[in-house]
Amino acid sequence: MEAEGLGWLLVPLHQLVSWGAAGAMVFGGVVPYIPQYRDIRRTQNAEGFSTYVCLVLLVANILRILFWFGRRFESPLLWQSVVMILTMLLMLKLCTEVRVANELNLKRRVFSDFDPHHFWHWSSFADYMQCVLAFTGVAGYITYLSIDSALFVETLGFLAVLTEAMLGVPQLYRNHRHQSTEGMSIKMVLMWTSGDTFKTAYFLLNGAPLQFSVCGLLQVLVDLAILAQACVFTRYPLKPAPHAAHPASAKAL
Numbered sequence: 001m002e003a004e005g006l007g008w009l010l011v012p013l014h015q016l017v018s019w020g021a022a023g024a025m026v027f028g029g030v031v032p033y034i035p036q037y038r039d040i041r042r043t044q045n046a047e048g049f050s051t052y053v054c055l056v057l058l059v060a061n062i063l064r065i066l067f068w069f070g071r072r073f074e075s076p077l078l079w080q081s082v083v084m085i086l087t088m089l090l091m092l093k094l095c096t097e098v099r100v101a102n103e104l105n106l107k108r109r110v111f112s113d114f115d116p117h118h119f120w121h122w123s124s125f126a127d128y129m130q131c132v133l134a135f136t137g138v139a140g141y142i143t144y145l146s147i148d149s150a151l152f153v154e155t156l157g158f159l160a161v162l163t164e165a166m167l168g169v170p171q172l173y174r175n176h177r178h179q180s181t182e183g184m185s186i187k188m189v190l191m192w193t194s195g196d197t198f199k200t201a202y203f204l205l206n207g208a209p210l211q212f213s214v215c216g217l218l219q220v221l222v223d224l225a226i227l228a229q230a231c232v233f234t235r236y237p238l239k240p241a242p243h244a245a246h247p248a249s250a251k252a253l
Contacts, residue, residue, distance in 0.1 A: 022076040025202055029080055030087040032191030037091060039185050044102070046095040048183015052170035054088040054095075055120055060164035061085050062136050066143045067160050070153030073208060089132075093125045100124075158211045165215035168192065168222035172229065180237070181230045189230065193223040 040046045061081035068078050100123055109118040111127035122128060146152040168189075175181050200216030202208075 025076040026079045028195050032188045035187040036185040046098045050170040050174045051095050054092045056167050057088045063160035067157040092128050096125045161211045161215035165218040175229045181233050189226050196220045
């Protein structure tokens with residue numbers, strides 16, 4: 001009788017928790033970029049943040065949306081991709097404006113040059129948009145032609161989550177190359193770690209495709225590696241060479 005009496009409370013409570021988890025899944029992924037965005041705006045220096053992080057997330061989420069057309073998964077994961085794409089475009093816009101304003105080299109670099117040496121280092125946000133739209137168009141066309149192939153769809157899903165799992169690798173490499181985490185928001189990485197842990201648990205508990213769970217675990221490991229870099233480089237900072245350029249002037253990935 002007591003259990004039946006509590007039923008009226010448990011049902012809406014369970015529904016509320018489900019809505020909260022779905023909301024956290026949709027918007028939680030963008031929260032880590034808020035402190036990094038604010039730091040860049042405040043300092044007018046984007047060198048500590050690797051814009052290849054934006055590239056990785058744009059590719060991963062575009063592929064995930066295309067995967068949804070072949071194999072439907074939970075709506076919060078789909079909306080998470082849409083929100084993340086918009087967030088990465090905002091980050092790219094800010095980083096490009098700040099970098100160009102501080103750049104001494106006035107030579108304009110554009111996407112239509114197809115110069116691999118300047119890939120993802122263009123002079124205008126419009127060039128990044130052209131690249132994203134071109135990739136979306138080509139990937140979308142291939143998906144449309146191959147949507148009936150189960151092998152293609154599963155491969156597409158695996159590529160989407162594997163690319164997302166590589167999210168922290170550009171930042172990890174940038175930190176290693178400069179032997180410093182200067183300009184990188186520690187809050188951002190801590191939020192990456194907590195968010196990826198929550199996301200992986202969400203995948204496991206909600207029976208998401210296996211690719212999601214495996215790559216979620218890989219993401220957590222990369223996040224922990226970046227945190228380890230922050231601890232090591234803070235404790236044992238690299239001694240600057242005589243007459244070396246300031247670290248902030250070094251070109252990040």
